[in-house]
Amino acid sequence: MASDDAIKDQAQQALANLPVRAGDWFVHYKGGKYEVAALALKEDTLEPLVIYRSPQHGNTVWARSYSEWNSEVEWEGKTVQRFVKTTL
Secondary structure, eight states: OOHHHHHHHHHHHHHHTOOOOOOOEEEEOOOOOEEEEEEEEEETTEEEEEEEEGGGGGGGGEEHHHHHOOOOEEETTTEEOOOOOEOO
């Protein structure tokens, strides 16, 4: 059985390997533009989280699991990515 430290190290390495970085910009499938503020680990499950904000929405900070961030959704009869990387 892996030690707690080894499990945390593995989770941190997995987080570092995600194709999302702080400072990246994404467009939400409904049209909003969001900047990734940070990546984090949920403390009780070590699930990767994307921390993000939008100047269009008063800089409220949001958190979403990476698996949901990277998921596809049904929108207007099509399957689309929830977030798509973009530039400013």
